[in-house]
Amino acid sequence: MTFYKTLLAGASALALMTGAASAEISDGKVKIGLLSDMSATYSDVAGQGTVVAAQMAIDEFGGKVAGAPIELITADHQNKADIAANKAREWGDTEQVDAFAELVTTSVALAVFEVAKQQNKIALVSGAASSPLTNDACIPTGLHWTYNTRALAVGTGSAIVKEGGDSWYFLTADYAFGEALQRDVTKVVEAEGGKVLGASKHPFPASDFSSFILQAQASGAKVIGLANAGGDTINAIKAAHEFGINAGGQTVAGLLVFLSDVNALGLEVAQGLEMTVSFYWDLNDETREWSKRFYEKTGKMPTGVQAGTYSAVRHYLKAIEATGSDDTATVLAKMRETPVNDMFAKNGTLRTDGRMVHDMYLAKVKAPADSKAPWDYLKIVRTIPGEEAFGPLSESTCPTK
Amino acid sequence: MFADLLGFPPQVLFGQLLIGLINGAFYAVLSLGLAVIFGLLNIVNFAHGALYMLGAFATLGLTRYLGISYWGSLVLAPIIVGAFGIVLERLLLRRLAGVDHLYGLLLTFGLALVIEGLFVKMFGSSGLPYPPPAELSGGINLGFMFLPWYRGWVVVAALAVCVATWVLFERTKVGSYLRAGTENPKLLQAFGVNVPLLTTLAYGYGTGLAAFAGVLAAPITQVSPLMGSNLIIVVFAVVVIGGMGSIMGAIVTGLGMGVIEGLTKVFWPEASSTVIFVVMAIVLVLRPAGLFGKTH
Secondary structure (H helix, E strand, O other), rough: OOHHHHHHHHHHHHHHHHHHHOOOOOHHHHHEEEOOOOOOOOOOOOOHHHHHHHHHHHHHHHEEEEOOEEEEEEEEEOOHHHHHHHHHHHHHOOOOOOEEEEEHHHHHHHHHHHHHHOOOEEEEEEEEOHHHHEEEEEOOEEEOOOOOOHHHHHHHHHHHHHHHOEEEEEEOOOOHHHHHHHHHHHHHHHHOOOEEEEEEEEEEOOOOHHHHHHHHHHHHEEEEEOOOOOHHHHHHHHHHHOOOOOOOOOOEEOOOHHHHHHHOOOOHOOOOOEEEEEEOOOOOHHHHHHHHHHHHHHOOOOOHHHHHHHHHHHHHHHHHEEEEEEEHHHHHHHHHHOEEEEOOOOEEOOOOOOEEEEEEEEEOOHHHHHHHOOOOOEEEEEEEOHHHOOOOOOHHOOOOO | HHHHHHOOOOHHHHHHHHHHHHHHHHHHHHHHHHHHHHHOOOOOOHHHHHHHHHHHHHHHHHHHOOOOOOOHHHHHHHHHHHHHHHHHHOOHHHHHHOHHHHHHHHHHHHHHHHHHHHHHHHHOOEOOOOOOOOOHOOEEEEOOEEEEHHHHHHHHHHHHHHHHHHHHHOHHHHHHHHHHHOOOHHHHHHHHOHHHHHHHHHHHHHHHHHHHHHHOOOOOOEEEEOOOHHHHHHHHHHHHHOOOOOOHHHHHHHHHHHHHHHHOOOOOHHOOOOOOOHHHHHHHHHOOOOOOOOOO
């Protein structure tokens, strides 16, 4: 009998302790809902790799924060805004999710922003790239972590104009992201004294680019800017290669190219491409160490979107750890006042418009002869300071900044 | 003149017509396979896109792991995938003979999702590169456009296969059996022809055609698990326009729709993914059996 009593007392004391520790944590747990493209065009750029990256951040905390367990739930949004919004709403209503993460594809991020705003939950955007997410379309609880179309324009766009590529023709994915990217690059090109001769909007996703490449060829523009991503960029670059674009004196500028795209194209075709990246595995010891662990779990080196997901989730959990609360306003305030310091970003700052400002990198794809090891694909040409890449806060048109 | 009036130089227009023809060649071979299968099995083969993808992956595998060249794969990949098709037909599709079309559609659609899902899991969505054969790298400047040799070859090869299939079906004894099997399988069986064997072979041939298109596509697009799912819906529209089960309809409509789509890409690129469905809707209203289809 005494034994049972002791056991009972112990158990209730334990229950009380955990109860006290997570008094500020709603429902006794921290739940992150990760929505990504798990099966289609962007699943290599984001997809399962972002789940692994988020889990790596959670594991750093030992699976618990402020005494409460951390739970990660995931779903495939198939790049469809309606699926994403329904899932997010369901998670918010019935699963007590505290934050949404990843959200590749702009239309998806915009739809989930709407839900996050209504439910007052944090949205940690990594994969979606459009700059409107922290401008006209911003929400008070939406954080845009990895990159945006403005940074890509400042990186790749201005580098190419400076090299003499002063007339442009765009091949643009026909949805919010493609338009945002084309608009931001156009601004940079025109500011640098270049001009835009025209653009073709292609369906998303498209499999055959020969027709669009032919139009770009006929435009006589020096630079063919690809305002698309993932599989579309890969197929467009292949078609350009096949139709002898480079031999004709025109260059192809991939405005959003990921490491996974370079890997898929092979260095023979991709060599010489300039690209703006938020992250590269081979930047320093810290990135190499983290990426190696990521590689062991996935068999691939991480893309910026995947590394950014890790950083965002980690910073979010850090704020919960520091405040002992998962209340949206409390966590947001803490996230803003703490600089982001991890293997992804150094002294990153989180602005009131939701933008996470950190350094970006302009890189060039190596020639096959210069690549010494598997995944040794990029040479970093220059570091683009955060302020230059993302612009000052005064430039942001976010109404709630 | 006409082209100039619309603000496009004739060079651009000729180029787009040729590109349209090249894409049309793919549509033709793929819709031909569908037409053959529908004609004999009465199955709307939604797995066609996945089988096309398997053709491309077979090519890649044959070259990477067995050192077999592109030319060897052009023959072997369709045979391998065709054999896989025969297994599918014997094990699964056969059980649906005589039931509503919808069951076949659902089964093949499910198969496509499973096959594509497995390949995404194994190879990722970005796909793998496959270089064109060395003999066909480079191209020729036609004055109005630069034509890669490989694309030229695609049109020639696709048309040759289309013509051969047409001859097989319309001008040979086997073809007459196949056509008879479409019209009245029971009667044909009464004459001592092994109709079940005939349908199995027809499915094998149809899937072989899909794989052949996959081999042709491998050096052009990335060899990717999703390459077929992007294409299959368009190809279905082509078959509906041509008339379900009509060989000639599939070939002519395939080429024609490629050209129409190519022109749309010049005048109104955003509509290029929908134009074929607009044509399909119009055809269905005016001629529900399709342009070349027979109303029963």
